[in-house]
Amino acid sequence: MAHGQHQPLEGQVLNARTGQPVPFATLGVPRRGLGTVADENGRYLLRLPDNFADTVVVTSIGFSRALLLPAHLAAGQRVVRLAPQEQTLENVVVAHRRVKPATLGRKTAKGDLRWVAGSSGKNTVDDEWGWELGAVLHPAKPAVLEAFHVYLHDNNYELLRFRLNLYAYGQGKPGKTLLQQDVQLKAWPKQKGWLTVDLRSYNINLEAQPVAATIQWLQSETAEPQKKYFSVPVKRQPKQVMLERENSEAAWTIHAMQPSLYFELLTE
Incomplete structure (x- = not known):
């Protein structure tokens, strides 16, 4: 700021x-x-x-x-x-094909680094809200999303809330928002480990095209002003797949790392 x-x-x-x-x-x-x-x-x-x-x-x-x-x-x-947008329901075609469970993303809790977000030592935290962290994912086949998981290595907040965002990915950056419903994840006080949201009721379908999946920091509260932070493990890798931006209108940056987040899905 x-x-x-x-x-x-x-x-x-x-x-x-x-x-x-x-x-x-x-x-x-x-x-x-x-x-x-x-x-x-x-x-x-x-x-x-x-x-x-x-x-x-x-x-x-x-x-x-x-x-x-x-x-x-x-x-x-x-x-x-x-102004509310008119929600259009797409026609759903049930194909008589076998589907199988799979995962998409990095489901390992350990990483080379902890990617830290927070505002330790600051009197305010609201100017940090809106920050996003995520990854570029490549579904090999069309899929239906069943659940989303992100790993919290550190969490010193009494209340911590995120939004799951999905974007079409092309020309090296996220584009159109793919979700029509607000999907949120809420951590209980100082919760660490895997944070999960059940996606079955949202009926989210992915095509076999690259997408960007991110968590967006919406809200946080703590009684310990000197310990205001949380972190997500990340793994170094050759490809640039980890995305980050400061708020909803900031420019994206991309890193040669991958955060610990993934989807459970059903695919052909």
Whole structure:
């Protein structure tokens, strides 16, 4: 974050149709490391530098994105209304083929390094929310996702919440969001080891094409301000498959490593 910041920008993200809060909507500034995530009541606190004159992009799964333009901010606009997207149900064709269980990703808990995220020694943590970590995966055949797992080597938080994101992957970076539902993972206090979410009720299908799977940090709470961090094991490897970005609108970086996360799936 930049130095010389003014008072935080506070507001709320609402559903434009119902007027209800949009929980855990993301806010980010394109091409800059500025962003955060709204809380369960859609309220956000965004720390911006002095003389800020950029556009803030507000997004949430299942909604069209909205923009807070510099003129809007100067006029005092703090409430953002997101329009729900119409959900289209794809035709499901049941093929009379045998399917078998498989895994996709790295299911080993041990790694060469611990990839640490947190804000130990800082008074605030909200400007870290929105951070994403994940991997490029290559399904060999069409598949149905059954469960997702990510390994926490360290976790000093009383509350830790993530969102699972899936993106089409092409031209060296993640692209279109593939999920139409908000899939979240929540760790119990100081939970370590494999964190799991059952995906069977979401009916998520993958084609035999590269995808990027990430966890996005949504929320955290701790009573120990000097120990605010968690970590995921990563393994060094020749191929660049590990993805990371600071918030929902920041540029992606890619590393020659692979984090400990994977899917259980059914495939042909």
